[in-house]
Amino acid sequence: MSALPGTSSSWLRTPPEGKRKNFYQNVVFGLTILATIVVLTPIVIVAGYVVREGLSAITLEFLTEGPRRDGAEGGIWPVIVLTGYTLILVVVMAVPFGVGSAVFLSEYARPGRLLRLINLTIINLAGVPSIVYGLFGAAFFLDILGGEKSLWVVSATLALQALAIIITSARESLLSVTRGIREGSLALGVSKLRTTFFITLPQALPGIITGVLLAISRAAGETAPVIVVGAILAKNVSLNPSAVINERAQVLSFELYGRITEGIGYPEERKWGIALVLLTVVLIFNLSALFLRWRISQLGSVRRN
Amino acid sequence: MAAAQPATDEVARRSLSESVRRRRSGAAWEGVVEATIYATGLFTIVLLVGILFLLGQQGLRLFFEMDYPIGKFFTFGNAITDNTTDIEKFRFGILAPLIATMWVTLVTLIIAVPLGLATAVYISELAPPRVRLLIKSAAELLAGVPTVLFGFVGLFLLVPFVRDQFGWGAGGMSGMTAGIVVAFIAVPLIISIADDALQAVPLDFKENAYALGCNKLQAIWFVIIPAAISGITAAVMLGMARAIGETMTVLILAGGNSSIPEAPTESMRTMTATIASGFGNASAYSLLRPALFMTGAVLFLITLFTTVLADLVLDKQRKKFAR
Amino acid sequence: MTNETTTTTETGAETNLSTGRMAGGGVDVKATVAAAAAASPKKTSTDQVALSLNNVGVWYGQHEAVQGVSFDIYQRATTALIGPSGCGKSTLLRCFNRMNDLIPGTRVTGTISVEGVDIMGKDVDAVQLRRHVGMVFQKPNPFPMSIKENIAFGPKRLGLAKSKSQMDDLIEESLRDAALWDEVKDKLDEPGTSLSGGQQQRLCIARVLAVKPDIILMDEPCSALDPIATLKIEDLMRTLAKDYTIVVVTHNMQQAARVSDWTAFLLAGEERTGRLIEYSPTEQLFTTPRDKRTEDYITGRFG
Numbered sequence: 001m002s003a004l005p006g007t008s009s010s011w012l013r014t015p016p017e018g019k020r021k022n023f024y025q026n027v028v029f030g031l032t033i034l035a036t037i038v039v040l041t042p043i044v045i046v047a048g049y050v051v052r053e054g055l056s057a058i059t060l061e062f063l064t065e066g067p068r069r070d071g072a073e074g075g076i077w078p079v080i081v082l083t084g085y086t087l088i089l090v091v092v093m094a095v096p097f098g099v100g101s102a103v104f105l106s107e108y109a110r111p112g113r114l115l116r117l118i119n120l121t122i123i124n125l126a127g128v129p130s131i132v133y134g135l136f137g138a139a140f141f142l143d144i145l146g147g148e149k150s151l152w153v154v155s156a157t158l159a160l161q162a163l164a165i166i167i168t169s170a171r172e173s174l175l176s177v178t179r180g181i182r183e184g185s186l187a188l189g190v191s192k193l194r195t196t197f198f199i200t201l202p203q204a205l206p207g208i209i210t211g212v213l214l215a216i217s218r219a220a221g222e223t224a225p226v227i228v229v230g231a232i233l234a235k236n237v238s239l240n241p242s243a244v245i246n247e248r249a250q251v252l253s254f255e256l257y258g259r260i261t262e263g264i265g266y267p268e269e270r271k272w273g274i275a276l277v278l279l280t281v282v283l284i285f286n287l288s289a290l291f292l293r294w295r296i297s298q299l300g301s302v303r304r305n
Numbered sequence: 306m307a308a309a310q311p312a313t314d315e316v317a318r319r320s321l322s323e324s325v326r327r328r329r330s331g332a333a334w335e336g337v338v339e340a341t342i343y344a345t346g347l348f349t350i351v352l353l354v355g356i357l358f359l360l361g362q363q364g365l366r367l368f369f370e371m372d373y374p375i376g377k378f379f380t381f382g383n384a385i386t387d388n389t390t391d392i393e394k395f396r397f398g399i400l401a402p403l404i405a406t407m408w409v410t411l412v413t414l415i416i417a418v419p420l421g422l423a424t425a426v427y428i429s430e431l432a433p434p435r436v437r438l439l440i441k442s443a444a445e446l447l448a449g450v451p452t453v454l455f456g457f458v459g460l461f462l463l464v465p466f467v468r469d470q471f472g473w474g475a476g477g478m479s480g481m482t483a484g485i486v487v488a489f490i491a492v493p494l495i496i497s498i499a500d501d502a503l504q505a506v507p508l509d510f511k512e513n514a515y516a517l518g519c520n521k522l523q524a525i526w527f528v529i530i531p532a533a534i535s536g537i538t539a540a541v542m543l544g545m546a547r548a549i550g551e552t553m554t555v556l557i558l559a560g561g562n563s564s565i566p567e568a569p570t571e572s573m574r575t576m577t578a579t580i581a582s583g584f585g586n587a588s589a590y591s592l593l594r595p596a597l598f599m600t601g602a603v604l605f606l607i608t609l610f611t612t613v614l615a616d617l618v619l620d621k622q623r624k625k626f627a628r
Numbered sequence: 629m630t631n632e633t634t635t636t637t638e639t640g641a642e643t644n645l646s647t648g649r650m651a652g653g654g655v656d657v658k659a660t661v662a663a664a665a666a667a668s669p670k671k672t673s674t675d676q677v678a679l680s681l682n683n684v685g686v687w688y689g690q691h692e693a694v695q696g697v698s699f700d701i702y703q704r705a706t707t708a709l710i711g712p713s714g715c716g717k718s719t720l721l722r723c724f725n726r727m728n729d730l731i732p733g734t735r736v737t738g739t740i741s742v743e744g745v746d747i748m749g750k751d752v753d754a755v756q757l758r759r760h761v762g763m764v765f766q767k768p769n770p771f772p773m774s775i776k777e778n779i780a781f782g783p784k785r786l787g788l789a790k791s792k793s794q795m796d797d798l799i800e801e802s803l804r805d806a807a808l809w810d811e812v813k814d815k816l817d818e819p820g821t822s823l824s825g826g827q828q829q830r831l832c833i834a835r836v837l838a839v840k841p842d843i844i845l846m847d848e849p850c851s852a853l854d855p856i857a858t859l860k861i862e863d864l865m866r867t868l869a870k871d872y873t874i875v876v877v878t879h880n881m882q883q884a885a886r887v888s889d890w891t892a893f894l895l896a897g898e899e900r901t902g903r904l905i906e907y908s909p910t911e912q913l914f915t916t917p918r919d920k921r922t923e924d925y926i927t928g929r930f931g
């Protein structure tokens with residue numbers, strides 16, 4: 001894409017005064033490359049450090065057993081299971097409402113000043129700091145609904161943020177489905193609802209899934225709202241699904257934060273172990289989303305040919 | 306053999322005017338589904354918009370139910386997160402956290418803006434397509450790393466270094482330390498938005514510049530960047546909103562001093578960190594809980610205002626090149 | 629069928645020879661009309677009215693795009709809508725299957741009736757109407773599925789085929805009628821988008837035929853196609869006109885002359901509101917236009 005006309009051949013016949021120009025140009029371009037490298041090093045540092053320090057903590061016991069002696073021994077199995085429950089619940093709550101709202105916004109709502117205002121709000125809600133969602137969760141689920149500080153409250157709070165992300169990305173993928181094929185279906189006498197279900201949604205599906213994966217990844221790594229609505233450190237509790245209502249939340253991100261700040265005497269190595277598990281979970285969702293998006297762009301370029 | 310039987314006689318023809326008036330089978334069922342979609346959409350919108358009102362309502366209780374002086378909330382130079390019901394003893398003002406947030410954000414932007422824009426220029430204008438894709442993906446991964454991990458790694462690598470080399474803040478934990486790390490959290494967003502803006506500049510703009518004898522640098526500097534300036538502005542604003550809202554790294558790395566910081570190198574506690582560290586022990590009837598809600602509402606308004614403004618700026622850019 | 633195909637192909641070749649491809653040359657158009665008339669005698673009148681327009685007007689918000697259009701569209705004839713860009717041809721065409729309903733802020737006045745029933749009426753179901761009044765768009769818009777699924781989509785969603793074999797028959801029949809069967813019969817499972825532009829457009833026509841409409845609307849169906857593909861579609865239109873009522877919008881006056889029996893000429897004034905200027909049998913409109921403005925337009929003396 002950088003091969004624009006004129007650039008390559010202009011190198012051949014450089015006037016003397018142009019030599020200096022090219023020198024500056026090379027310096028500036030060199031700086032941009034340097035900046036790029038600086039931006040990307042933290043990934044290598046964070047991932048490298050976490051893996052190097054954490055790998056030795058990862059044992060079968062660490063991953064599959066409950067904590068002993070306040071977590072200093074044993075494993076983080078309850079945290080892993082309850083993190084799983086939390087994320088499943090986030091998906092169950094956020095995906096239907098998120099996709100439903102996106103369909104509403106892109107297919108049904110009449111454009112106008114009100115819709116524009118709503119769009120603007122929702123798009124920007126995805127950019128609201130996560131701790132604000134935590135405060136809302138505390139105010140709504142705990143103070144107003146009078147709920148206990150149980151796992152579902154944490155899930156519901158994280159789901160709110162996921163909702164904003166899912167609506168935004170799903171709406172974008174729905175809008176990117178061309179008007180042509182919608183009209184093609186409508187002109188056959190297929191109703192709007194069926195057109196949405198059989199033409200528009202299938203077309204937008206990869207994009208919607210990408211958004212959902214990113215939202216899950218975000219929810220898995222989110223710590224601030226969990227601190228606000230409240231979670232506990234690793235503890236042996238009943239892990240059957242009723243824990244969603246009966247138990248307080250234990251999630252990886254909070255486990256890590258709690259051990260960093262309060263874990264005097266908590267083995268250093270185990271903190272890195274938690275960090276490694278957390279990073280792995282988040283990256284799995286993140287990389288799947290990236291891969292899917294890459295596939296979409298591939299398909300897109302094939303289709304355009 | 307005959308082309309699909311169209312209306313060929315009187316009877317069939319009458320059925321056309323008849324059949325267009327008949328309700329489709331399943332229309333009632335579809336109506337139910339559509340009503341559900343409407344309900345879902347409206348419910349979600351009400352819920353999301355309700356966040357603002359609920360936070361405001363919970364926060365304003367501080368002044369109207371508990372009679373904490375508004376002036377004190379906005380001017381008192383400390384934010385002590387005591388879990389108390391005694392108005393005299395409660396010494397909490399938003400000024401110190403607000404200034405701490407400003408310091409961290411400033412440090413973040415000073416680092417992240419040049420880095421982000423330079424990277425955006427590189428991937429958008431200079432890098433070959435494969436490299437571009439690779440870097441964009443890497444930047445997205447960077448954006449996906451949980452910020453608590455940044456805080457944790459920063460605590461182990463950056464804090465001791467800062468303590469030994471510069472002696473800033475509380476044992477190396479300062480606004481500056483946090484700001485440096487937050488810069489890497491904000492930078493992917495800046496790259497992504499700025500790259501979009503640069504990419505949106507029509508190819509013929511660039512070609513015109515080359516046709517006038519510009520070299521690549523001149524084309525980028527005098528033509529492409531000016532054309533994309535509103536998108537770049539939006540990128541900076543969104544990066545700023547991200548820095549203002551970042552919680553975990555500042556909670557772990559900024560030191561946590563609740564008084565007004567006079568320099569970025571001091572230990573400090575931002576709005577987000579104040580909420581996160583204080584909310585756990587803020588009981589339902591204390592003054593602290595509404596005070597933190599109020600702080601959250603202010604935080605919300607600042608970030609919402611910034612992102613909405615960025616969105617409007619982006620819209621302007623989109624309209625400029627819409628064809 | 630074989631016989632028919634040969635005839636139409638010959639006609640196509642002949643018309644191609646006798647005309648320049650540029651639109652707007654009055655003499656050329658007259659030659660085309662003569663050639664077309666000689667090749668196949670056209671219906672210039674018929675007693676059966678498919679659609680009856682009475683004082684039709686369309687508003688896009690505050691903008692009146694079409695005003696006071698009244699004429700009858702005859703059954704199993706081809707009617708062409710011509711006129712300069714922006715005069716409201718597409719707008720008018722999209723009234724016939726109420727596609728305009730989908731654009732917020734659009735309002736239609738007057739009546740468009742089928743057998744005395746106003747299709748704009750509250751008691752008419754727009755979705756049901758569109759099943760009977762099919763539409764082919766300017767840009768071929770095959771669904772992102774296989775060729776087979778493209779055709780099957782409508783019948784499946786509307787429940788028109790009872791069994792798989794019935795569906796297969798319907799697919800073959802529709803593709804044959806759209807003169808596409810021979811070209812795609814060995815690759816029915818390939819994506820519809822893998823076809824050439826002209827084939828895609830015929831796929832879209834086949835897709836419409838599969839739901840067995842009564843009227844087919846076409847909005848500049850050839851404008852995105854090359855001359856050869858255009859000729860194929862024109863041949864197809866002539867074949868289909870034996871069994872369907874066709875309304876076609878076109879910018880190409882030779883095309884109007886070649887394929888249509890009736891032609892309506894629309895024109896918008898300063899205020900960009902389209903009005904019907906003349907509606908006559910095609911041959912008459914192109915050879916002896918009644919209105920000065922029609923004459924100006926078809927001889928190319930006009931914007």
Ligand SMILES: Nc1ncnc2c1ncn2[C@@H]1O[C@H](COP(=O)(O)OP(=O)(O)OP(=O)(O)O)[C@@H](O)[C@H]1O
Nearest residue numbers: 688691693712713714715716717718719720731900
């Ligand atoms: N969705 C719309 N909203 C508002 N105005 C519209 C819309 N579609 C068309 N118009 C306006 O209505 C008028 C008629 O447009 P229309 O598309 O029917 O013209 P046309 O004769 O089909 O032109 P062309 O030959 O270029 O296709 C134009 O002035 C156009 O600007």
Ligand SMILES: [Mg+2]
Nearest residue numbers: 717718719847
């Ligand atoms: Mg048109």
